[in-house]
Amino acid sequence: MRIGLLGCGNVGAAFVKLVNERAAAIAERTGITLSIVKVAVREPKADRGLALPAGVLVTDVNAVVEDPNVDLIVEVMGGISPAREAITAALGKGKPVVTANKALLAETGAEMFGVADATGVDLLFEAAVAGGIPFIRPLRESLRGEPIGRVMGIVNGTTNFILTKMTEEGADYGDVLREAQRLGFAEADPTADVEAFDAASKCAIIASIAFAADVRASDVHREGITTVTAADIAVARRLGYVIKLLAIAERTNGSNQLSVRVHPAMVPVTHPLASVREAYNAVFVEGAAVGSLMFYGRGAGGDPTASAVLGDVIDAAINLKKGTHATLGTFTRPAFTPIDDTTSEYLLSLEVLDQPGVLHAITGVFAKHGVSIRAAEQVGIGENARLVFITHSAREASVQQCLADFAGLGVVKNADGFIRVVGR
Secondary structure: EEEEEEOHHHHHHHHHHHHHHHHHHHHHHOOOOOEEEEEOOOOOOOOOOOOOOOOOOEEHHHHHOOOEEEEOEOOOOOOOHHHHHHHHHHHHOOOOEEEHHHHHHHHHHHHHHHOOOOOOOEOOOOOOOOOOOOOOOHHHOOOOOOOOOEEEEEHHHHHHHHHHHHHHHHOOHHHHHHHHHHHHOOOOOOHHHOOOOHHHHHHHHHHHHOOOOOOOOOOOEEEOOOOOOOHHHHHHHHHEEEEEEEEEEEOOOOOEEEEEEEEEEEEEEEOHHHHHHHHOOEEEEEOOOOOOOEEEEEEEHHHHHHHHHHHHHHHHHHHHOOOOOOOOOEEEEEEEOOHOEEEEEEEEEEEEEEOOOOHHHHHHHHHHHOOOOEEEEOOOOOHHHHEEEEEOOHHHHHHHHHHHHHHHOOEEEEEEEEEEEOOO
């Protein structure tokens, strides 16, 4: 099985090394010999630490896709174009494609899956979500007949590393971000991670597979972690919670709609997701018959991601040899529940004047908008007085109306503390 590789950065180079190391063992177990015969790169003279035969490296993506000596395409370039055109062309030629491209699948996944089904070859993408964790295949195959109600998880290692350090060391966001950049967990420009663009793309792919729906990154409500403070972390910890950036996809309104969102959330310390530390990822699946499942492991990095790519390559090669492929079926555009119509418990932290009548004024606002309080406490006195509330389950719009009214109360100095509670 002759492989054409598009892109040879961190993941691509790790994939080449894995194929070279394991080709003999794979051939012994499957009867299929894998070989990389052509690689498209931007800079052919760059040092990748690879021993590739002369003529394997090219700069033209089309030269790889069009080559009749290439049986299967692996795409790890990233981005929308030219990846979209290359994958479509490869599928049209009957060549299976394995991709790690979350950005592409999050915007054009349904289109790409349709092309793969029409041409009768595989489009596999285990590495596009949660790196080396074998999650997509169980979701699309083992759980295909399972009525899934909700999938939620930690799908970005950078933000989980930052929140872990803030929780365990009491450090501020900015200090931990700089440490993450120094250690290579965060990019020089961390926007895609800390503002949750990366997690939103993965959430869209997860929702698409879990619910057979055409869900795109632009459908996902997105909030990053840049507003989470050490004070928020401390309050959550004292109350028995940890703060995580969660990707959540769930059926709502009697299963007729989907809610897809990424945002910081307080998770009870007793929940399995609360123990996921540093750069690890975990995805929690809730099904009607199977109950709760959790998939856990390294969600990023060259070697784990390349391992997921290699697993897909072996599957695609076997299917091509048999003349079959893994179909995903038909994807339709669903109705979405706006974030304002979702329900949750909420933690609200208000900086207030320390004087009589403050609590009465604030609880009056809660009552006005029909928000019930589950727990309340005062933290600090005098100039440092802060009231902390956890609500019962309430409609998001009602809680947002409370926050707007708090800002107009003379006794409230700051109403900036707002975190959803998930998993209780």
